[in-house]
Amino acid sequence: MKFVWVIFVFLASREPLLASIDAYPFPNKELTGRYEELISELRCPQCLNTNLAGSDAMIAQDLRREVHRMLIEGKTNEEVLDFMYYRYGDFVLYDPRFDLKTLILWLSPFLLFIVSGFIWLKTVRTEKETLPWEEEDQKKFNEILESRVD
Amino acid sequence: MSFQKSLFIPLAAFLSMTIFLGFGFQLENAKVLPSALIDKPLPNFQLRDLQSGQMLRSASDLIGEVALINVWGTWCPNCVIEHPELLKISREQNVKIFGINYRDNDDEAKTWLRKYKDPYVFSVSDDQGTLAIDLGVYGAPETFVIDKNGVIRKRHVGPLNAKVWEEELKPIVDHLKGLEE
DSSP states (O other): OHHHHHHHHHHHTOOOSSOOOOOOOOSSHHHHHHHHHHHHHBBOTTSSSOBGGGOOSHHHHHHHHHHHHHHHTTOOHHHHHHHHHHHHGGGGBSSOOOSSTTHHHHHHHHHHHHHHHHHHHHHHHHHHHSOOOOHHHHHHHHHHHHHHOO | OOHHHHTTHHHHHHHHHHHHHHHHHHOTTTTSOOOSOTTSBOOOOEEEETTTSSOEEEGGGTOSSOEEEEEEOTTOHHHHHHHHHHHHHHHHSSOEEEEEEESOOHHHHHHHHHHHOOOOSOEEEETTOHHHHHTTOOSSOEEEEEOTTOBEEEEEESOOOHHHIIIIIHHHHHHHHHHHO
16 A cells, blocks of 8 residues: 555656646647747757756746747747747757758768768778688687697 | 778777867856847837836937947846946946846846946846847846947857956947947
8 A cells, every 4th residue: 555655656746747837828739739849949048958848947938938929929930940040049949950050060970971981891891801711721720729728 | 991990990089079078068158159149230129217117218229329238137146246347337438338127126126226336327127038038148147239320249148347348348349439430
């Protein structure tokens, strides 16, 4: 019985998935969904690595209110993201835009892929170049093995 | 490249990552966001004047000459720290300072200004933080330099002190004033 209580208390005290507690009313499920999507993909400018949904910082509260306002006004997701990008720059977007500043960020995976492919090819070729295992080698190998058996 | 040599590639990659990240984390301004609003016009607004509590102020009240715009709040400990420097600038320098009272209570803000003295030509009461958001502010204090056309030319995040003023803000203010004449 005690055990059940422990589980109950544990479940009851579990942290909510979203730290934000402000309940903004939306007229329909679609807007609620977009709201949640937006606040989870926007980064809180004051925090090093928390999204708007997960932060209780003052600025995060204000920005959630702004996202709500804009969605109610009928703005598209793109317009909301533009609004944030204009004010806070690349930092707020967890999905950074492709431009000159973020070029390295976007291209480095492909670069690494090409470099590693190159290294892989080189390695494979080096392995092929090693001499084939002749009968004599096997003999020598066996001799060495036998000599090691005490 | 021989196979033996290529064995060193992971080590080289690891070392370069270490150096790269080591420098990255040591940057003093790792927490300071690059300013998205530099060279953009001051956003427009309609906010209450803090002292009168009635009169509405807008961006045009701030535009006309090179000026500082300081974002402050009574809840912000660093604002108390930087305050003497603002007072000093308002006394000794020929530059106007406007205040944005950010996410604050008007009465507390006025008491605060009486206690620590008021360096501002006027402050506007941004109790919802909307102007702050339009300025890309994410904390306080922050200080902006605008030119005579109301274009944002410089932003400083964090408290002002003599060093910041002398090295970062004053040269820009002087430069912009030079253009004015």
